Amino acid sequence: MTIVDLLHSNGRTRAYRDFLLGRSGVVIDILTYGANTLVKLDGSHQDLPAGVRRWSVHRDDLAVEAVAITEELSAPSYRAGVTGTGSEAVLHAVVLSESTSLCTEPIGPLPISGWSLPFIPASPRACTRCAAP
Structure with missing residues (x-):
């Protein structure tokens, strides 16, 4: 996924708009009733805004290229x-x-x-x- 905009994300995330736009990473969790996602950015922490790797970003501010399933979860049978x-x-x-x-x-x-x-x-x-x- 790539961060393409920050119109819908929270104010703390929007404060780092210039540093976050165009960054790529992986969605690792869905937050707040599915509206926000927890994104883990690619790259070393020295290159990331404020050294923070994980950011809360609204789903409408992301461009998702592909969905990768890292593990297969088996739902309980009963x-x-x-x-x-x-x-x-x-x-x-x-x-x-x-x-x-x-x-x-x-x-x-x-x-x-x-x-x-x-x-x-x-x-x-x-x-x-x-x-x-």
Whole structure:
């Protein structure tokens, strides 16, 4: 990616506009609901503005040439569902689109703001039938 403008970035970043424009680097994280990115600039720290390698830059101020995936992340196969309450609660493995766990308990995943908790077989409250390989 290359920094092509700083119209949308925060004021602290815009203060270094002359030093940052045209610099290239890699987006290493997405910040603030996807509007800002954390950019790691290429080059040695002596050549970078104020010796800082990482900058918060708005996504509209960047030109992204290609997306490189450095590691393949495997999403959990199952999401957690719960039966019981309090100290009697048991976590079950649930396929996201189904309402029955692997052990046939009638439950659903626990969606939280659009995502679900992953089922962790090693959890002390995990259902033994769902955790079995």
